[in-house]
Amino acid sequence: MKVTVVGAGGNVGSTVALAIAERDYAKEVVMVDIEKEEGDKTFYPSKGRALDQWETAPILGFDTRLVGTVNYEDTKGSDVCVITAGVPRKPGMSRDDLLEINSNIVRTVTEELVKYSPDTIIVVVSNPLDVMTYVAHATSGFDSSRVMGMAGILDTARFRAFLAEELNVSPKDIQSLLMGGHGDTMVPLPRYTTVSGIPVTQLIDSDKLDAIVDRTKKGGGELVGLMGTSAWYAPGAAAAQMVEAIILDQNRIFPCAVQLNGEYGINDLFLGVPVKLGKGGIKEIIEVDLDDSETELLRASEKAVRSTLEDFKKLMDK
Numbered sequence: 001m002k003v004t005v006v007g008a009g010g011n012v013g014s015t016v017a018l019a020i021a022e023r024d025y026a027k028e029v030v031m032v033d034i035e036k037e038e039g040d041k042t043f044y045p046s047k048g049r050a051l052d053q054w055e056t057a058p059i060l061g062f063d064t065r066l067v068g069t070v071n072y073e074d075t076k077g078s079d080v081c082v083i084t085a086g087v088p089r090k091p092g093m094s095r096d097d098l099l100e101i102n103s104n105i106v107r108t109v110t111e112e113l114v115k116y117s118p119d120t121i122i123v124v125v126s127n128p129l130d131v132m133t134y135v136a137h138a139t140s141g142f143d144s145s146r147v148m149g150m151a152g153i154l155d156t157a158r159f160r161a162f163l164a165e166e167l168n169v170s171p172k173d174i175q176s177l178l179m180g181g182h183g184d185t186m187v188p189l190p191r192y193t194t195v196s197g198i199p200v201t202q203l204i205d206s207d208k209l210d211a212i213v214d215r216t217k218k219g220g221g222e223l224v225g226l227m228g229t230s231a232w233y234a235p236g237a238a239a240a241q242m243v244e245a246i247i248l249d250q251n252r253i254f255p256c257a258v259q260l261n262g263e264y265g266i267n268d269l270f271l272g273v274p275v276k277l278g279k280g281g282i283k284e285i286i287e288v289d290l291d292d293s294e295t296e297l298l299r300a301s302e303k304a305v306r307s308t309l310e311d312f313k314k315l316m317d318k
């Protein structure tokens with residue numbers, strides 16, 4: 001099995017690549033990035049990171065070959081391609097501020113990927129996530145089962161980590177669901193969150209739960225504020241988990257950004273909902289019951305993503 005990660009000279013991409021390699025199920029992970037000119041010197045971040053990571057193989061004990069390149073021919077025949085290419089936000093910016101620059105990058109990268117891997121499955125990570133997934137899908141011409149965005153696994157991981165800390169329990173025992181766009185309007189769902197089957201609403205008072213929900217929604221921004229750039233360890237691990245589910249045909253149920261065709265009453269939009277992920281990509285979109293307040297929050301999130309999509313379409317018309 002062959003996986004390509006584009007943007008892998010950067011933080012999220014190189015983390016995805018190593019997380020995949022460490023699990024040792026793929027034959028090869030191809031790490032693509034651009035060359036960087038500095039003064040009279042040219043640097044090759046994807047080649048450097050791939051070499052450094054390959055040198056961990058004897059220590060960490062994996063066989064997956066990590067290969068860095070600036071040439072898309074090396075990606076030929078990839079089973080899954082992950083797009084992390086683009087610019088991360090800085091303090092004071094929203095993810096939507098990256099729309100113009102990243103949509104151009106995601107479009108170019110997708111064109112190159114599908115040229116060499118027409119049967120691949122694409123996992124988008126670049127922000128603003130829901131609209132970048134739309135862009136990759138529109139550019140690829142692929143069936144929507146083969147193009148998806150990573151956000152929900154990361155956002156639920158943050159929710160689960162905060163809950164584990166508050167309740168002093170293992171994060172492994174917390175299961176959770178979250179829907180909507182990957183922005184501050186995302187919709188964590190406490191009603192669908194349990195600690196080993198026990199509804200979290202029975203274990204934590206509502207004020208504390210509300211504060212954790214709020215922290216989750218702003219989780220990306222919290223890290224930007226701490227680091228001056230956005231997160232990569234949890235995002236990289238989350239994208240790698242999607243790749244693994246697809247390649248090993250695990251039928252995992254994850255929240256992912258996928259194209260909705262009437263599910264949840266939403267059409268023609270990529271938005272986070274629970275799906276079954278395995279061989280071939282998205283096998284099923286799962287529709288869960290939402291109460292009135294959850295539906296209202298999902299509608300607000302839909303509206304926010306639609307507004308960014310409209311901004312993208314206006315940019316295209318320029």
Ligand SMILES: NC(=O)C1=CN([C@@H]2O[C@H](COP(=O)(O)OP(=O)(O)OC[C@H]3O[C@@H](n4cnc5c(N)ncnc54)[C@H](O)[C@@H]3O)[C@@H](O)[C@H]2O)C=CC1
Nearest residue numbers: 007009010011012033034085086087088125126127150235
């Ligand atoms: N969906 C999610 O939950 C998350 C999304 N992100 C997004 O992922 C993206 C990457 O973030 P980081 O890795 O932190 O940034 P980074 O700056 O460390 O890495 C991005 C890499 O993309 C490369 N790149 C730019 N244009 C390219 C092109 N045309 N072809 C190939 N490579 C290209 C850059 O050279 C750079 O190495 C950002 O847009 C960020 O907002 C980050 C974290 C979570």
Ligand SMILES: O=C([O-])CC(=O)C(=O)O
Nearest residue numbers: 089095127220221230231
């Ligand atoms: O916050 C950002 O810009 C990066 C991201 O999407 C996240 O960490 O959730």
